[in-house]
Amino acid sequence: MTVRRMLALGGCALLVSTGSYAQTLSDADYCQELASLVRMYQRGNSPNAATAAALNACDTGNFGVAIPRLEEILTGRKIPLPPRS
Numbered sequence: 001m002t003v004r005r006m007l008a009l010g011g012c013a014l015l016v017s018t019g020s021y022a023q024t025l026s027d028a029d030y031c032q033e034l035a036s037l038v039r040m041y042q043r044g045n046s047p048n049a050a051t052a053a054a055l056n057a058c059d060t061g062n063f064g065v066a067i068p069r070l071e072e073i074l075t076g077r078k079i080p081l082p083p084r085s
Contacts, residue, residue: 024085027063033082034058034070041079 025033035058038051047055051073058066074081 001030027067029064030047030082030084031058031063034067034074037079038070038073038080041074041077 012073035055038055042047052072054066057063058070071081
């Protein structure tokens with residue numbers, strides 16, 4: 001390969017990798033990540049009514065209700081939140 005071609009390919013790879021880090025998660029994806037963490041840390045225990053309602057809100061697309069509640073549940077348990085980007 002020529003030096004010019006190698007530099008061009010390296011630049012393309014850099015742009016592609018940088019672009020993927022710059023993207024933020026959609027509300028749906030972020031909500032599902034939060035819900036997965038809550039479910040994982042419950043370890044098969046039945047959720048209380050508030051947690052069940054937040055998980056249901058996430059599953060039905062009511063992200064405005066679900067995300068703050070799920071974040072509150074996780075931070076209350078001192079579980080770090082996943083990054084949005």
